[in-house]
Amino acid sequence: MLLLFLAALYIASCKGRQEDEMIVYNKNSAALSKIDSATETKIITEMPATFGIGRKATNAEIKAWDIDVRPDGKGLPYGSGNATEGKVIFTQKCAACHGKEGEGGAYARLVGAMGDTVKAKTIGNYWPWSTTLFDYIRRTMPYNMPGSLKDDEVYSLTAYLLYRNKIIDSTKNMDAKSLPKVVMPARQYYVDDDRRGGPEIR
């Protein structure tokens, strides 16, 4: 008796489960009945909201890749560094491409304070957000070993480059709290795209 009851319960639960239904999507279906009685196939005229494809992302895999840093500081890791420490690392790992003190070499000039005569677009005269420095250095530098710098090293290099661009002083520590507070001189010049199509040239 109990067995029969359990079996009935099992069958009932199966019937109610969506994955056991035969469904076809046909947005132009004129069928009045949403169930084809001959084949017990359900006809839907709107795409399903979800398909049940893919799996839940694990916290570990998100953490391994989620390296971005937002202007509000979200994403900045534990750690800190200052310009003095940054100068040592810069000499070892960055100067070969960017010049001895960031004045440029085979690759981009990084130093040129707002108002200087430097024509190149630099961190000092063009970069609008301080957090971008940390994000970019950490994800892609140095060129020959991208992504190899420790968080403290990235903070130190960020501090050094802000110092060299006359934005912070040489003793200021950069960390998750202080970095987002650094206001970049160029930020005030940034405007959103105002092109809209139509007859006007912008």
Added chain:
Amino acid sequence: MERPKEEKEYSFNDSKKINRRLLLGSVAASAVIALVKTTTGQFVPAAVAKPASAPPDPTKVQGPPPGAVGTRSPFEQLAKKTSDTSSRTPLQSLYGTITPSDLHFERHHGGVPVIDPTAYKLVIHGMVKKPMTFTLNDLKRFPSVSRIAFLECSGNFRSGKQEMTPQEICGLTSQSEWTGVMLSTLFREVGASPKATWFLAEGSDAAVMTRSIPMGKGWNDAMIAYGQNGEALRPQQGYPARLFLPGWEGNTNVKWIRRIEVSDQPFMTREETSKYTENIKDGKIRQFSFDMDARSIITFPAYPVQLDKGWVEIKGLAWSGRGKILRVEVSVDAGKKWYPATLQEPVLDKAHTRFRFLWKWNGNETEIMSRAIDETGYTQPTLQQLIDARGTDMGGYHLNPITAWIIKRDGSVLFKPEKWK
């Protein structure tokens, strides 16, 4: 470093087997060059014109049997023009509107990564109900779409001398049929928050390149593409999967995409702040300039073509990131009078559109040029109009000026460079 690679790619040594069978007869090298010249608009640098040859009478020898993979004719010398940062599509050598995948322009920020498709995954997280991971196979199981559209780098204008080809002036635009899953389908699958306004797209190249994209574009027509012109994406275009944003500047179409983070603000990545922004008037810097404005270029006749007097079919491409091309106008008298060109149907939304214009050249020196008009009513500007709108300090991104070709009495065709600084 680039050059030997290029030579290797296009040398005949790679297809020795086929060549040996093809080289059954021998023809003087000069005849080969003449043959190449008859295909209108083709430019074959002398150095590349290797002595490929055909039998004197192809009806008298058996040809090679069917092959596993087709090859380009050894008489066709198509190549991208490479520099340290990019390689350019030979617009002047192509017909119709589809760019052969191996000639699609390239611009990378950390080289071309090698990604094992069986190890590939795309993670979508942030402001979503359920953060999810999709394998390549997962992506292919979703409902798919195909769409023909152009992809153009926003830094696609070079000038400075008369001896420049369309490829050199604006070869950073190409067109493919892209196949993939709509990003909106994936957004529904993960339950993206209606409060989200931006998402971050991140690639798995050595630059781990990132761009912030408004959610509106993601819901509207963004695609995670895995197909290009009928086959899997080429590695240079993001194999095994990339973001494709119809009509938007190339850099936002993140290749080798590995992660999407849904957010309520832009991330202000390096590629959307220190790069891909442009100086405009009053010291302002314009940011998030996503749409590619309408543009056109005459690809024949163009440098280094030698033009013959008489009937000429002027040919070119027009496109707009804001919709369909409504009209292309051509001038054969340095811009005094403009006439409508014929557009090749079907004219597609946000797609390269082929235009043609018949003209009988009387042998006098003149200038020819084209201008595109899109369905928003935008008319491709002159360089002077761009300067007037943006100032003389205007940056190098989103420059789409009318491009003029000077035709000399001797039939030589030269680019007309204009200075603005």
